[in-house]
Amino acid sequence: MPNRLAHETSPYLLQHADNPVDWWPWSAEAFDEARERGVPVLLSVGYSSCHWCHVLARESFEDEQIAAxxxxxxVNIKVxxxxxxxxxxxxxxxxxxxxxQGGWPMTVFLTPDAEPFYFGxxxxxxxxxxxxxxxxxxEGVRGAWTDRRGEVAEVAGKIVRDLAEREMSFGSGEVPGEEDLAGALLxxxxxxxxxxxxxxxxxxFPPxxxxxxxxxxxxxxxxEGALQMAQDTCERMARGGIYDQLGGGFARYSVDREWVVPHFEKMLYDNALLCRVYAHLWRSTGSELARRVALExxxxxxxxxxxNEGGFASALDADSDDGTGKHVEGAYYVWTPRQLHEVLGAQDGELAARYFGVTxxxxxxxxxxxxxxxxxxELFDxxxxxxxxxxxxxxxxxxxxxxxxDKIVAAWNGLAVAALAETGAYFDRPDLVDAAIAAADLLVRVHMDDRARLSRTSKDGRAGANAGVLEDYADVAEGFLALASVTGEGVWLEFAGFLLDQVITQFTDPESGALYDTAADAERLIRRPQDPTDNATPSGWSAAAGALLSYAAQTGAEPHRAAAERALGVVKALGPRAPRFIGWGLAVAEALLDGPREVAVVGPxxxxxxxxxxxxxxLGTAPGAVVAVGTPESDELPLLADRPLVQGEPxxxxCRNFTCDAPTTDPDRLRTALSS
Structure with missing residues (x-):
């Protein structure tokens, strides 16, 4: 008989709906139940494409005795x-x-007041x-709860106090400068x-x-050193097993240093970020490999x-049926020489084995x-x-x-919108731009309410119950800003502004300018999460700083620029010390030091x-440059205001730092103006 998770929309929770475990979704009612029964809470956190989450489920959550x-x-809660x-x-x-250390599946034992006391x-x-x-x-946790309740309460209280005291230093509040970025590069x-x-x-992991x-x-x-590191890393990833050499797209990470064997799950966010990375590498170098990988x-x-709704699903599993009914990691992607021969014949099979490194x-x-x-x-035809x-x-x-x-995550779809809009524009692929527009339209129709508040997820065209977090607002705004630059449609700039106003009012500390991951009116947890460091995606903090800066450049909105600069103070503090974990913040700081440059293109x-x-x-490589395009009569984009044609020509x-160059009708001169 299905448990309570049968009524959820999350594919991960639905995977556990037939477990003999009496799972609860995260809810006040679950903690009320724990108080009433006088038992601890077992919190299990994972996600649908997590290999070891599936293993734990098969070994333990599907076991009748363990479930009993x-x-x-x-009280068992699945998140x-x-x-x-x-x-x-x-x-x-x-x-x-x-x-x-940490990772998923995450298993945490909590008091009925949601205070953690044992982990794994x-x-x-x-x-x-x-x-x-x-x-x-x-059995050990149950014994401690039954026989040493006071000790458990003391441990839980200390953990919560320690977490409350783990406030990070946000630096001096000054924006990062040349020395800070040079230190990060070093x-x-x-x-x-x-x-x-x-x-x-x-x-x-792909950096x-x-x-x-x-x-x-x-x-x-x-x-040149910075470019060399970027080029060589991109080439090694693209030629390695982490990249799907047949179907395109990247796996989550490589288990080895050589990029040979991936953890086979494919995440939307990795592919959106890497699509954009390779498109930008092509823009900088003209690399044919970068062009191919971006498009694939x-x-x-x-x-x-x-x-079907026009958005992008979260992930593909690492595991699949190996053809014998056994669920195996990587079964869909790997090959033996015999399998190559069966498909291609002996001669081509041998050639394929050499080409693809199959031994x-x-x-x-x-x-x-x-x-x-x-x-x-070049060694192969x-x-x-x-x-x-x-x-x-x-x-x-x-x-x-x-x-x-199949769930749609707002933040990751925002990243996909930005990547597809730019890739489509760079390589004359209007179908990719159309796909970006469709996803952006879904985010507006389904995820955004009439107060410009976002839902974190949706499925089958229906918004989920969970509120958007900072990265949702920031990454969706980033996608809308990219779409405005590519299409010249001011409505996307307007929607970005609505979201970034929420960032300022709901997620920003008015005193320090620091950013929180949850809104001021969000559900209260034992701690309000706050983290400026990148993980698998740009931190909400850095992503918000980047979107605020771009929006300010497009509109001249001083409060948004001021908010971006205040947020970048943490980059000055962390960039030279931990550059691998604040890469997007460093990228935004590069845009700030460059202006960013504002480009208005006017013409029929x-x-x-x-x-x-x-x-x-x-295609200009100036960091963080913003682009507006439209007719001289257009009032959709502020950058176009008072920009006439030049002698009747487009x-x-x-402009940069309140200073504008003379207008040009020559693409070559424009290219020079937008290079280093």
């Missing part, structure tokens, strides 16, 4: 971290503070590698893996936000993640290999490679596909010179 024990002695990032952040902070992540069904079994953990250089690309060791900083720093200062990743998002020993499990590009492309790819992709499509998490719609100037403006106006 959980039901008898706990989708993608729906409730605030709940996840608060308790993950506690887990990391107590254990020095995955627990096996039997003791191994020094870990207790899940049953032993349950720190990145020290941590850079020169032989493999990327930063640090295994597991290795999307850091690469954006490196590209902007190169554009502003001419630093865009096509992957549209082809594999787009929903008899294998690079993954049980002799299978993840496809890579270990050799230079391009038409032959294209043919092999098509045939292998068609054969792979016959395999059982990974599951898809459809005129060849208007289009040429507009395209040139969008023209571009470039």
């Amino acid at each position: 024990y959980m039901n008898a002695h706990f 989708d971290r993608e729906e409730r990032p605030d709940v996840d952040a608060v308790y993950m902070e506690a887990v990391q503070a107590a254990t020095g 992540t995955y627990f096996p069904p039997a003791p191994r590698h020094g870990m207790p079994s899940f049953r032993q953990v349950l 720190g990145l250089t020290r941590e850079y893996d020169a032989s493999r690309g990327g930063f640090g060791g295994a597991p290795k 999307s936000m850091v690469i954006e900083f490196l590209l902007r720093h190169h554009a502003r200062t001419g630093s 990743t865009a096509d992957f998002m549209v082809g594999e993640l787009r929903t 008899q020993e294998g690079t993954f499990e049980e002799g299978s290999s993840v496809l890579q590009l270990p050799q230079q492309d 391009a038409q032959k490679v294209a043919s092999m790819r098509r045939r292998l992709l068609a054969a792979r499509a016959e395999r059982p596909a990974p599951g898809r998490d 719609e459809g005129h060849p010179l208007t289009k040429a100037l507009h395209r040139t403006a969008l 023209a571009a106006y470039v």
Whole structure:
């Protein structure tokens, strides 16, 4: 019989709706139940494409005896971290503070007042590698709760007090300057893996936000070292197993330092960020590899993640049926030499094995290999490679596909809107721009109410109950601003303004200018989450600073620029010390130091010179430059005000720090004005 999760919309919660565990969704009623019964709360946090979440569910939550024990002695709450990032952040902070590490599935035991007192992540069904079994953990917590209640209460109270005291330093409030950004670049250089690309060791995550900083720093200062790190990392990722060499798109991370074996889940946010990164790399260098990867990743998002409502689904699972009924990580993506031969024949199968690095020993499990590009492309016939790819992709499509998490997350769709709008504009792909518009329209229609308040998620065209957090407002505004620059439609700038007004009034500390992850009127947790550091996506803090700065450049809105500058004080504090974890903040700081430049293109719609100037403006590498395009009579975009044609011809106006260049009708002169 289904439990309470059967009434939820989250695909992750629905995966647990048939568990024998009597799960509750996060709710006041669940904690009331714990108080009434006098039992602790077991909080389990995960997400639908999490491999080890599935393992824990199969081993323990689907076990009748373990479920009966959980039901008898706990109130069990299941949370989708993608729906409730605030709940996840608060308790993950506690887990990391107590254990020095974190991850998902996250298991936290709470008092009925939601105070944590014992933590963990995955627990096996039997003791191994020094870990207790899940049953032993349950029995130990129950024993402590029953026999040492006072001690448990003391521990919980101390944890909550410690969390309340963990206020971070927000710096002096000054904006970062040249020395701060140079210090950040030096720190990145020290941590850079020169032989493999990327930063640090295994597991290795795509450093999307850091690469954006490196590209902007190169554009502003001419630093060849910054560009080299960005180029080499992008090439190693694109040629490695973390990139889907047949279908396009990136997996979540690499388990090794060489980018060979990925954790196979594919997340919307990674692909949106990396699509934009590779498009910007192409804009800076003209790299053919960057162009191909940007377009393939865009096509992957549209082809594999787009929903019937026009938005983009959250993720594809890492696991899938291996054809024998067994759920296996990576089964959809890996190949053996024999499988290549079966699809391509002996000769082409051998060629494909060399091209994609498929060996008899294998690079993954049980002799299978993840496809890579270990050799230079020019060693192989391009038409032959294209043919092999098509045939292998068609054969792979016959395999059982990974599951898809169909919920729409506002923030991640905002990132996708920005990536698809820019990629479509750069490469003359109006279908990609149309996809960005459709997703943006869904965000307005379904996620935004008449007060410009956002819902965090939706599914099947219906908004979820959870309120948007800072990253939702910031990333959706970022997407709308990119769409305004690409389409010249002022309505997107207007919607961005509505959201950024909420950032100022609901998420910003009026005294310090610091930003919170939850709104002032959001549900109260044991701590109001607040974190300026990037994780898998730009922090809401840095993303808000970037969107506020761009909006101010487009509109001249001084309060928004002031809010952006106040928010960037934390970049001055953290940039030189922890540059890998505040990459987007550093990228925004580059835009601030450059102006950012404001570009107005005026001319009749459809005129060849208007289009040429507009395209040139969008391809300018000046960090954070904003672009407006329209007719001289347009009143939709403030940058176009009082910008006439020049001798009857379309023209571009470039301004920076309250100073404007003479207008130009020459795309080459405009290109020079928007370069370093």
